[in-house]
Amino acid sequence: MSEPHVSPDELLARHREVLPDWLALYYERPIELVRGRGTTVWDSEDNEYLDMFGGIVTTISGHAVEAIVDALRAQADQIAHTSTLYLIEPMVRLAERLVELAPTAKPAKAFFVGSGTEAVEAALLMATSARRSNQVIALRNSYHGRSFTAVSVTGNRSWGSTSLSPLNVSYALAPYCYRCPLKLSYPGCGVACADDVRNVIETTTSGDVAAMIAEPIQGVGGFITPPREYFAKVKAILDDYDIPLILDEVQTGFGRTGEAFWGSQAYDVTPDLITCAKGLGNGMSIGAVVGRRDMIDSITANSISTFGGNPLATTVALANLDYLEDEGLQGNAERVGKLLREGLDDLRDRHEIVGDVRGKGLMVGVELVVDAETKTPNPGAAAEVMEGCRRRGVLVGKGGMHGSVLRLAPPLTLTEDEARHAVQVLDEAITDAEEVGEPR
Ligand SMILES: Cc1ncc(COP(=O)(O)O)c(C=O)c1O
Structure with missing residues (x-):
């Protein structure tokens, strides 16, 4: 068990007092990540997540790698x-x-x-x-x-x-x-x-x-x-x-x-x-x-x-x-990245709001749109999907000119099972976001 931590709500209030307004935070209720092992991280309330963003494309070998x-x-x-x-x-x-x-x-x-x-x-x-x-x-x-x-x-x-x-x-x-x-x-x-x-x-x-x-x-x-x-x-x-x-x-x-x-x-x-x-x-x-x-x-x-x-x-x-x-992590990125990509391409084929899937290896973007024909960027859906993934225990990132692109960049140690799990969670979160209907 981790040490008792200050609650995220209290920490957010203190953060807002003393840190710049423009320092962007993810999620309606921002979280504090306090522990990590490999591709898994835990927040201060002991919720466990699969880390598919690696602290903005950074934790390339995974968290707390012994060597x-x-x-x-x-x-x-x-x-x-x-x-x-x-x-x-x-x-x-x-x-x-x-x-x-x-x-x-x-x-x-x-x-x-x-x-x-x-x-x-x-x-x-x-x-x-x-x-x-x-x-x-x-x-x-x-x-x-x-x-x-x-x-x-x-x-x-x-x-x-x-x-x-x-x-x-x-x-x-x-x-x-x-x-x-x-x-x-x-x-x-x-x-x-x-x-x-x-x-x-x-x-x-x-x-x-x-x-x-x-x-x-x-x-x-x-x-x-x-x-x-x-x-x-x-x-x-x-x-x-x-x-x-x-x-x-x-x-x-x-x-x-x-x-x-x-x-x-x-x-x-x-x-x-x-x-x-x-x-x-x-x-x-x-x-x-x-x-x-x-x-x-x-x-x-x-x-x-x-x-x-x-x-x-x-x-x-x-x-x-x-x-x-x-550990041959570049090779793993290629292998597991291919599987991740196939799963995400399938989501694009099945979901109207998934406009484009692109990237290479374990650097994959999923651009959300209102519909395939107009390609109107859908930042509301991207925010919704991010929240839906977090609720289901997966952290993903976001980007793009309009904030409508989900970004996946996990540690290169990601396993095939973890990639499949991420795709399944995205599928559920996208389905939920689609049901909300209106472009947000
Ligand atoms: C391509 C590129 N260059 C430079 C930077 C800036 O790096 P840092 O945030 O470490 O200052 C970033 C950060 O996301 C980046 O993606």
Whole structure:
């Protein structure tokens, strides 16, 4: 049994007093998760859940994994913090490993930070310094974090807290096949949305663009999965203008997509830089930029990171990478992801409000609509289904421009039985939401 905890209602009241209004909470009655084991978590009232969202696509190896916890404990027992002013052996080892694993141009280097936002921030600082330009191309419907520059390359109004950007950003069309901005259909479209990048360069920039940044699969945007040809086509256009490509692998890295270790590897493209975080630490705060040495070394002023690459975070990340490899979790993501996908495709065929199912491996989005014909987004149904799943002991996430996309991104240890159970619970919750009838 867990320690007695403060009730969620009391905690919520206290939370609202002292934390920002804009810090989004899930559920009509928000919950506090206090314990976890593998794919299971418990709240402060001892309700058990199958965790199909992994703390926003992060707990990639599962909760409280013994080998990872042991590594954390052993390092904490030695030294927790030193700063980058001193040599850090696990940081060097992790950099060597990431440089080897990364799909980027070589020779490569790595730089460590504390979060995905900070990784994006650092990558943009490097690209703009290398090119002496503040012009950046991003995609509509993207999400890259909540800092000043990360918000400015985020092409999603619901997360765009300011337009006072230090960057001059141009947004290209999102490769969003279900709602094609060009009203075309794949594959007949010839992936025409990629050509928009050339048009954006030629019409909205003065030519010397610092970089283009994009997610291999748009995460917060609702797991929007570009067609296979998309990034190779985009990269060829960027190469014509000598513009580097930054792929933001914060959600797609470390085997999440099953078919490859990095999301970008499915696209036959070599990015100049990648950013990563989330799954790298399995819950420990760590992020990284990996890629072209000349870009990373382009910052000429002194720089440090007090916490980036600290012994605790890098030791945990190394233990986590070992665990991912030893347990073959990428392969499991592919295998179980296929089964999950089949179950969800079946839900799409049977439920009018399930408009689209997309994604790869254990990163699957389910877009809810009012009906298949109008495709009107149905955020009310998404909220209802989330509540219905929670009542039945399954936690799922939500995203998309209108908050109408359910997001499934469990630990990559998910079993076939757990995947079947999640589909069954979703089936019941969707049926309930459909019975309520009206678009909400
Ligand atoms: C693609 C992408 N980039 C960057 C971020 C920001 O990461 P963090 O929340 O760790 O700052 C996120 C977070 O969801 C993300 O999905």
